[in-house]
Amino acid sequence: MISKLKIGLFGFGCVGQGLYDVLSKSSGIKADIIKICVKDRSKSRKLPMELFTYDKNDILNNSEINLVVELIDDADEAFNIVKAAMTSGKSVVTANKKMVANHLSELVELQSKHNVSLLYEASSCGSIPIIRTLEEYYDNELLYSVSGIFNGSSNYILSKIFNENLDYATALKQAQDLGFAESNPLLDVGGFDAKFKLTIIAAHAYGLFIHPDDILNLGIQNLSLDDIDYARKNGKKIKLVNVARKLNDHEITIHTMPTFVAPHQYLYFVENEYNGVIVEAAFSDKQFYLGKGAGGHPTGSAVLSDISAVTYDYKYAYHKASQDKKLKYSKNVLLEVYVRYSSDEERNLVPFESISEEGKGYSIGTVRLENLLNKNAELLSSKLFICNTGKNIPMLALQVNEPEKAAAH
Amino acid sequence: MISKLKIGLFGFGCVGQGLYDVLSKSSGIKADIIKICVKDRSKSRKLPMELFTYDKNDILNNSEINLVVELIDDADEAFNIVKAAMTSGKSVVTANKKMVANHLSELVELQSKHNVSLLYEASSCGSIPIIRTLEEYYDNELLYSVSGIFNGSSNYILSKIFNENLDYATALKQAQDLGFAESNPLLDVGGFDAKFKLTIIAAHAYGLFIHPDDILNLGIQNLSLDDIDYARKNGKKIKLVNVARKLNDHEITIHTMPTFVAPHQYLYFVENEYNGVIVEAAFSDKQFYLGKGAGGHPTGSAVLSDISAVTYDYKYAYHKASQDKKLKYSKNVLLEVYVRYSSDEERNLVPFESISEEGKGYSIGTVRLENLLNKNAELLSSKLFICNTGKNIPMLALQVNEPEKAAAH
Secondary structure, eight states, rough: OOOOEEEEOOOOHHHHHHHHHHHHHHSOEEEEEEEESSSOTTTTTSSOOOEEETHHHHHOTTTTEEEEEEEOOOOOHHHHHHHHHHHTTTTEEEEHHHHHHHHHHHHHHHHHHTOOEEOOGGSSTTTTHHHHHHHHTTTOOOEEEEEEEEHHHHHHHHHHHHHHHHOOHHHHHHHHHOSSSSSSSSSHTTSSSHHHHHHHHHHHHOOOOOOGGGGGGSSSSSHHHHHHHHHHHTTTTEEEEEEEESSSSEEEEEEEEEEEOOTTBGGOOOOEEEEEEEEEETTTEEEOOOOOOOHHHHHHHHHHHHHHTTTHHHHOOOOGGGGSSSSSEEEOOOOEEEEEEEHHHHHTOOOOOOOEEETHHHHHEEEEEHHHHHHHHHHHHOOOOOEESSSOOOOGGOOOSOOOOOOOO | OSSEEEEEEEEEHHHHHHHHHHHHHSSSEEEEEEEEEEEEETTTOOOOOGGGSSHHHHHTTTTTOEEEEESSOOOOHHHHHHHHHHHHHHHEEEHHHHHHHHEEEEHHHHHHHTTOOOOOOOGSTTTOOHHHHHTTTTTTTTTEEEEEOOOOHHHHHHHHHHHHHHHHHHHHHHHHHOOOOOOSSSHHHSSSHHHHHHHHHHHHHHHOOOOOGSSSSSSSTTHHHHHHHHHHHHOEEEEEEEEEEEEEEEEEEEEEEEEEEEETTTGGGGGEEEEEEEEEEEETTOOOOEEEEESHHHHHHHHHHHHHHHTTTTOOOOGGGGSSOOOOOOOOEEEEEEEEOOOOHHHHSSOEEEEEEEEEEEEEEEHHHHHHTTTTHHHHSSSSEEOOOOOTGGGGGGGOOOOOOOOOO
16 A cells, blocks of 8 residues: 555646645545646746646656656657656556557556556546446446447537537537537547547456457537437437447447437436446446536546545456456447438448438438448548437437336345 | 455345356356355255355354355344454455444444455445445545435335326335335335435445434335325425435535425436435536346345455445544434324424425425434324425436536636
8 A cells, every 4th residue: 555645747737737726625635746747838837836847757757756647638648658657667547538548458568567557537437437337346247238428528519409409510619618628629529539438448348458440430520400300300319329238248349429319218318518327237237327527627536536546556457358258349230320411422431231211311221330430531521420320229228217127036 | 365255155035146146157256155054944945955054153163264245134143243254354245234334333343453344335225336436436525415315115116106106005015026125114115224325325425423323214104195296296206315415514414304306306217126326526526326226136246346346355444434524413404394294293293493385284394304303213103294395405406407517627
């Protein structure tokens, strides 16, 4: 057990500032931030200048520092910092989902090789303790699926559209003004941010280290009034939904895409910047977690929790990755999708295997996941709006009024 | 780290049997049940008789056994077993909320004195990992409140009444037939079971070891058609709600009672045997957890998770109990309640401080918590139906459409 943590902090934006505030007020946790590395020399700082440095080595080479907290934007620079910190025997807490998702295998090896902790609860679904839960709670269960709404920014936009009749552009601007959207909104609305989180969750849920580039992500950036009307007419909302689920005993599949959600489903009620996670498992049955996914404070609270865990020498064990029976990732899965197109050329990007409904400017039918994944980049840069009908995603049906089940006697 | 757990199991009802099944199927967890102590000699068992014993000392004196799992009904006998196990250096996992709630201080001392773990996630809200979450996640946060629906049995009854128009007696019988109700239904419908869980949760949330007898519990056993009609007419449902909340910097209050819940509140959607827990904290803001609270499998999954944690030497740290700034429990709190009475004599059991509404056979007004607590036994044995109007319980208003908050910049 580490008696006192001496923290070197990278980044001093809203999460970093919130964290500093909390640590100075908190009597329970034995940790001090002793150095803060920032990039912007011109910004005035509310704290004494001696706390700050512009040279990362002032932290990385400081033997007094035993924990690095990484809260910067640049995922590549973040990886360099984190790798250097772990190599020199310092534990790390990070909120950087892109960095973790892109380098997870190597990061797990580094933890093992240098006997340090790398914790990243804040990288996935903000204040919902899903990583810790998957690691410790569902350790040995038959986990059927982990799914939900993992990006607060795009969900905020969708809430404003469906609940308050705002148009997409106005809703996006509001999200940016409120600080819910990344500087490049496509990271949020295109489903990339959600996909990074899904990657991390899949590793802890199923022991599979899948590269984000190998996971389908489709977004809401082409959402049109026609699509909103279609959803409404059918009594549904559109949510950007992430799914990691077992297909059978030895295979799982995984994807991020807009999905039609019905009023009897819990995700229907996940609004604004909230995230919602549904876990389905053999013994605990269905679980639903709801919490804020965006904002300095919710993220900061997850970072704080990880810092606290480091004082107890907590490490992710990646149990499922070390179990004998390995699961495989299958892309040979049939999805039912609604596709709105403005040209035949673009419509032909979607290799439908069967069509069940056609209307003015849209088609609904089945398509194989791998065939969408092969063209992920093209689909993202097209004007197509592609939405999963939710038909083949059973776990979303966490119903408000569950049909009665027989007791477990 | 314990390399292999040798488990002595007390009780072989539906949770115990479910646990045995899971452990034999599970490859991930290194634990074997090597002895099962049961009471009923006449019951035929599906497993070899050599596994069973009728003498607790066959487990308690067995030095090979390093973990005792306690799943019996009798809270007093359970305490004797658990105390003996811990005293002889064995860690313990239990699901017995009454036993834990009634002896928590002593159990914490025993853990410390004999350097063993006592884990009891299954004692609170079934498959919702609330204890672990309060211990590890909100370690250092300003926790405003923990509240929710903690008893699946009474909630099942209320769901059937409000959603399917069953009368109380029919709904109760269905709950018993499905195995959701304890053999003595008053434990569930009177709010005792919920109160035990609330006691445990308050210890982990606030570091206060409050005896259950010092906490108000009112139940739904006197719920009448008039009360159901009143709720419906006002667009509400009645739920049996538990609250542990901060009043200010140095005081908390705590109670279990029926409460009117409105459609914009999340607890409105917690149905049947599901439990729902709302956590409000300074930095993570509002969190909501939903999961099955009753049944062999959900409880078994929580027990399994605790067994897994023991292999990693996990112990509850009761952080908040060891922090300098101690909170106090205040009963000097004004509640607004609806009271249905069938005699003036019984109505006078409730010392209203003010009345806001009177009708045929009911009154609504304010009353001090301590004045209800002082008469808790009388109130429970009367025919009064007392229901909190929800007015002074802000944390329940986790709204489906949250009003916009300013970003944390």
